[in-house]
Amino acid sequence: MSVHDNLKAQHCWSGMNGCMLKTAQIARPTDLKSVCLACKQLHEIAVRQLYHEVTLDVGSANDTRLAAFLSPRNIGLQHVRKLDLYLADVSDKCNQLQQANFAIRMILELLPENILEKFSWHPWSPFSGDNLVLLYRKQKRMKWMESIALDRDVLEDLQKMPDFDKSFENVRKIGLYPDSREVLDFCRFLLKNTANRKLEKITLHASFDETDSSIPERELYDSSTGPGLMTSTMFGHMQPFAKCTPIALKEITLQKLKLRYAAETYCRFIDFQSVKSIRVFGCSGADALFAELSKSTKLPDKLETLEFKHDDNPENDGLGAIDGFLCLVSGLKTLTLDLTYAKSLPACAGIVRHGKTLKTLNVHASTGPDSCDDELVYDYGSFSQICKDCSLLEQVSVAFPPVSVIRSKNDSFVNFENCLGDLSGLVTLNITTWPTNSPSSTKLPRKIYDHLLAGLAQQGFERSSSHAKEQGRSSKLAIIAFGSSDKVYDREDSLNQIIFVKGRQMDPLGNERSTAVQIGWCLRKFVDAGSKSDILDFSLSRSSRPPARSPPDSDDSD
Numbered sequence: 001m002s003v004h005d006n007l008k009a010q011h012c013w014s015g016m017n018g019c020m021l022k023t024a025q026i027a028r029p030t031d032l033k034s035v036c037l038a039c040k041q042l043h044e045i046a047v048r049q050l051y052h053e054v055t056l057d058v059g060s061a062n063d064t065r066l067a068a069f070l071s072p073r074n075i076g077l078q079h080v081r082k083l084d085l086y087l088a089d090v091s092d093k094c095n096q097l098q099q100a101n102f103a104i105r106m107i108l109e110l111l112p113e114n115i116l117e118k119f120s121w122h123p124w125s126p127f128s129g130d131n132l133v134l135l136y137r138k139q140k141r142m143k144w145m146e147s148i149a150l151d152r153d154v155l156e157d158l159q160k161m162p163d164f165d166k167s168f169e170n171v172r173k174i175g176l177y178p179d180s181r182e183v184l185d186f187c188r189f190l191l192k193n194t195a196n197r198k199l200e201k202i203t204l205h206a207s208f209d210e211t212d213s214s215i216p217e218r219e220l221y222d223s224s225t226g227p228g229l230m231t232s233t234m235f236g237h238m239q240p241f242a243k244c245t246p247i248a249l250k251e252i253t254l255q256k257l258k259l260r261y262a263a264e265t266y267c268r269f270i271d272f273q274s275v276k277s278i279r280v281f282g283c284s285g286a287d288a289l290f291a292e293l294s295k296s297t298k299l300p301d302k303l304e305t306l307e308f309k310h311d312d313n314p315e316n317d318g319l320g321a322i323d324g325f326l327c328l329v330s331g332l333k334t335l336t337l338d339l340t341y342a343k344s345l346p347a348c349a350g351i352v353r354h355g356k357t358l359k360t361l362n363v364h365a366s367t368g369p370d371s372c373d374d375e376l377v378y379d380y381g382s383f384s385q386i387c388k389d390c391s392l393l394e395q396v397s398v399a400f401p402p403v404s405v406i407r408s409k410n411d412s413f414v415n416f417e418n419c420l421g422d423l424s425g426l427v428t429l430n431i432t433t434w435p436t437n438s439p440s441s442t443k444l445p446r447k448i449y450d451h452l453l454a455g456l457a458q459q460g461f462e463r464s465s466s467h468a469k470e471q472g473r474s475s476k477l478a479i480i481a482f483g484s485s486d487k488v489y490d491r492e493d494s495l496n497q498i499i500f501v502k503g504r505q506m507d508p509l510g511n512e513r514s515t516a517v518q519i520g521w522c523l524r525k526f527v528d529a530g531s532k533s534d535i536l537d538f539s540l541s542r543s544s545r546p547p548a549r550s551p552p553d554s555d556d557s558d
Contacts, residue, residue, distance in 0.1 A: 028523075028526040029050065029526075032046055032049060032050050033050060036050060043075075044075070047075060047076040047079060048076075048079045050076060051076035051077065051079040051080050052079060052080070052081050052082065053081065053082040053084075054080050054082065054083050054084070055084045055085075055086070056083070056084070056085055056086070056107075057085075057086050057087070057088035057089075058085055058086070058087065058088060058099075058100040058103040058104060058107075059087050059088045059090065059096040059097065059099050059100030059103065060088035060090050060096075060099075062088065063099065063103045066103060066106065066107065070106065070107065070110040070111070077111065077112060078112050078115060079115075080111065080115060080116065081115065081116065081117045081118070082116075082117060082118040083107075083111075083116055083118070083119050083120070084118075084120045084122060085100075085104060085119075085120065085121050085122065086122050086123065087100055087122075087123040087125065088100075097125060101128040101131060104121075104128065104131050105128070105130070105131050105134065108131060108134045108135055108138060108139075109134070109138075111138070111139075113138050113139070113140075114138070114139060114140050114141045115139070115141070116135075116139040116141070116142060117141065117142060117143040117144065117170075118142070118143060118144040119135055119139070119142065119144075119146075120144075120146065120175075121146070121148060124149070124179075124207070125149075126148075126149040126150055126151045127148055127149065127150055127151070128150070128151055129150040129151055129152040129153070129154040129157075130154075132150060132154055133154050133157050133158060133161070136158055136161060136167050137161055140163070140166045140167050140169070140170075141170050142167070142170060142171060143170050143171060143172050143173060144171070144172075144173045144174070144175070145168075145171050145173075145174050145175070145190060145194070146174070146175040146176075146177065147174070147175070147176050147177060147178070147183060147186040147187045147189070147190045148175075148177050148183065148186075149177075149179055149180065149182075149183050150182070150183075150186070153182060153185075155185065155186065155189050158189075165193075167193075168193045168194050168197055169197065171194045171197060171199070172198060172199060172200045172201065173199075173200060173201035173202075173203075173251075174190055174191070174194055174199065174201070174202055174203070175203040175205070176190065176191070176202065176203065176204045176205070176234065177205050177206075177207065178204075178206050178207070178208070178230065178234070179206070179207040179208055180208075181215070181229075181233075184229065184230070184233040184234060185233065187233070187234040188233055188234050188235070188236055188237065191234060191235065191237070192237045195238075195247050199247060199249065200249060200250045200251060201249060201250060201251035201252070201253075201277075202247075202249060202251075202252055202253070202270075203253040203255075204234075204252075204253065204254050204255065204257065205253070205255040205256060206230065206255070206256045206257055207256065208220055215229065217258075221257070221258040221261070221262060222258075222261040222262035222265055223261050224261055227241070227262075227265060228262070230257070230262075231262060231265050231266075235269050238269050241265055241268040241269055242268065244268065244269055246267075246268060246269055246270055246271035247269060247270055247271060248271045248274045249270060249271070249274065249275055250274070250275060250276045250277065251275065251276065251277040251278075251279075251305075252270060252272075252275055252277070252278055252279070253279040253280075253281070254266075254279070254280050254281070254283055254289075255279075255280075255281040255282055255283065256281070256282045256283065257283045257284075258283070258284050258285055259283050259284065259285040259286055259288055259289045260284065260285030260288050261285070261288075262285075263285070263288040263289040263291070263292040264292055266289065267289075267292050267293070267298050272293055272298050272299075272300055273297075273298060273299065273300055273301050274300075274301070274302075275300050275303065276300075276302055276303060276304045276305065277303075277304060277305035277306075278300070278303065278305070278306050278307070279305075279306075279307040279308075280307070280308050280309070280310070281307070281308075281309040282309060282310070282311070283310070284311075286308070286310055286318055286321070287317040287318045287320070287321035287322075288321075290321040290322055290324070290325045291321050291324075293325060294321075294324055294325050294328050299328055299329060300329055302331060303329050303331065303332060304331065304332060304333045304334065304357075305332070305333065305334040305335075306326075306329075306332055306334070306335055306336070307334070307335075307336040307538075308322055308336065308337050308338070308339075309336075309338040309339075309540075309541060310322075310338070310339050310340070311340050311341055311541075312339055312340065312341045312342050313341070314341075316342060316343055316344075318339065318342075319339060319342050319343075319344070319346065319365075322337065322346060322350075323346055323347045323349075323350050324350075325350075326346070326347075326350025326351065326353060326354075327349060327350050327353055330353065330354065330357075331354065331357050332354040332357060332358055333354075333357050333358060333359050333360065334358075334359065334360040335351065335354065335358060335360065335361055335362070335363070336360075336362040336363075336538060337362070337363045337364065337365070338362075338364050338365075338538075338540050338541050339364070339365040339366070340365075340366050340367075340368065340541050340542070341366075341367065341368070342365040342366065342367065342376065343367070344365065344376065345363065345365045345376050345377075345378055345382075346363060346365065348378070348382040348383075348385050348386050351363070351386055351390065352385060352386060352389035352390060354390070355389035355390040355391070355392075356392070357392070358390045358392060358393060359392055359393060359394045359395070359425075360393070360394065360395040360396075360535055361386070361390065361393055361395070361396050361397070361398070362395075362396075362397040362398075362430075362535050362538055363397075363398055364376075364397070364398070364399060364432060364540055364541075366541075366542055368542075375399040375432060375433055375542070376399065377398075377399045377400065377401055377433070378398065378399075380412070380415050380416070380419075383398070383416060383419055384415075384419045387419040387420060387422045387423055388419075388422050390423075391422060391423060391424065391425075392425060393423045393425065393426060394425050394426060394427045394428070394476075394532050395426075395427060395428040395430075395532060395533065395534075395535040396420070396423070396426060396428070396429055396430070396535075397429075397430035397432060397484075397535050397536075397538070398430075398431070398432070399431070399432050399433045400413060400416050400431045400433055401413050401416060401433075402433070402435075402436065402438070403435045403436075403456070404435065404436055404437060404438045404439075405435045405436070405437055405444075405449065405452035405453055405455070405456055406437050406440065406444075406452065407438075407439075409456075409459070417460060417463050418463075418467075420464065420467070420477075421463075421464070421467030421468075421470075421471075424468070424471070424473055424476070425476055426464070426476060426477050427476050427477065427478050427479065427529050427532040427533070428477075428478070428479040428481070428529060428532055428533040428535055428536065429460070429477060429479070429480050429481070430480075430481045430482075430484070430535060430536055431480070431481070431482050432482075432483060432484045432540065434482060434483060434544070434546055434547050435453060435456055435482065436547055437449070437452075437547070442549075443547055443548050443549040444548050444549065445548065445549050446546070446548040446549060446550045448548075449546060449547070449548035450498065450518060450546075450548075453482060453498060453500075453546075454500060454516045454517075454518060455516075457480040457482075457500040457516035458500075458514070458515055458516040460477070460480050460516075461475075461477060461480065461502050461514045461515075461516060462514065464477040465514065477502065478501060478502045478527070478528065478529035478532075479499060479500070479501055479502070479524060479527075479529050479533050479536075480499075480500050480502075480516070481497055481498065481499040481500070481536055482497070482498050482546075483496050483497040483498060483543070483544070483546065484496060484497060484539075484540040484542070484543050485497045485521060485536055485537065485538070485539055485540075485543070486539055486543040487521065487537075487539060492521075492522070493520040493521040493522055494521045495545060496543040496544060496545055496546075497521060497536065498518065498546060499518065499519050499520070499521060499524050499536065500516040500517060500518055500519065501516075501517050501519050501524060501527055501529070502514050502515075502516065502517075503515045503516070503517040521536065524536070
């Protein structure tokens, strides 16, 4: 089980003047578990937060422990609202999926009815159709639903269920993951039953290029002559698109689609003017979509989040389209741009336009996709202007100029650090380019490299405190990370990112000073700054290991 946010538990004490309530900050799930074990009263209070979001690995010998979790005596079971299931990582995978399906069925049978808001099966392997029917039958308050690959067609079974319509009354978010004709039909079924029920978010992630080569690409995607199988199947109930009423969404995510000839079609059945969050990942022809959205009749009115991951073409049409789009919209709070095969970084003019609202900035561009070595770095003038005009920034992830961990910092690196002094609210800084041990020709041992990197991070904390003191304020910088995470679903620490948090140490005279403490990618979510470090979760197009020598028996050895 995992809890992803800082949690609060109310502590009760009995005193002469009655009962006194005190709110305490519980940083980690293990601490919350300890609170539950303290006494019966605290258990009844803390168990709600502990069980709100549950993550389980199924399909291993540990499935035997589910009996205690699903026991009727477990009072936390009624508080489960989000259930995420992973296929356990085991060496012997023979019949693992069958065992996992059995465990999932037992979970769905014994969970109280109508308590789940979200159920997710994360592996791309087909899910049991029988288990899905059971889920829809017993959980009719779902707010998030997914259309995924199944081991059999269940649409007819779902439509025969009693109170079929009630299964979709509370759905506000849907995930569409088509990878075959059957899943496309399931996507259409889900859209048809949720689009007119105050739907707020659609995530559309296609995977045909990975799993199904039987459908020709020309048939699958829109062409210059008409809609393709994707749009005509999933949104077929809305045809003709020229006369349909577009779906008013708050969030839209498009991933691995071909949008060159589909941009106008998507703008017909989705009302982008009402959208507050747009995410476009790995979609060829995405420049056509942003060009379409730049029209006055389709420009988003209140866009707050824009995330764009793109492999650009030789003409850099994607870079040009996003630069133009940024100069037209206003009010962005979160901006993420990750471009490969780019000749330059996004223009700072489009970024500083959102200076009065922008709080998270994650901008990267590279000439190639393989490593961070070829990542482009802003010139000092552009970076300085961004920091001065976007003074509300709390999270920043950019490439910094080269620096060595064994020599004094060069002027270009120091100048970038000085620019950060204009960001009074900066909490998390992610430098995606690795410091090296230049001019040495051999790599340092990993432990020595980590120690020297910690010194570089501590200097960053001290410089931030010095800037704050000069301006008569306190420094909020709490996390400095190097590298970029390669994690999406895995709940393990990334090998491609090293994170330091700002700790405190006392010298022999009792004076307190800051120190950089290395921390894992997962654990940093439970420190004080965890709620403002989600920028570290974004998986960039390129990711590389630290330039250091790992022990021969280590999993991350080069």
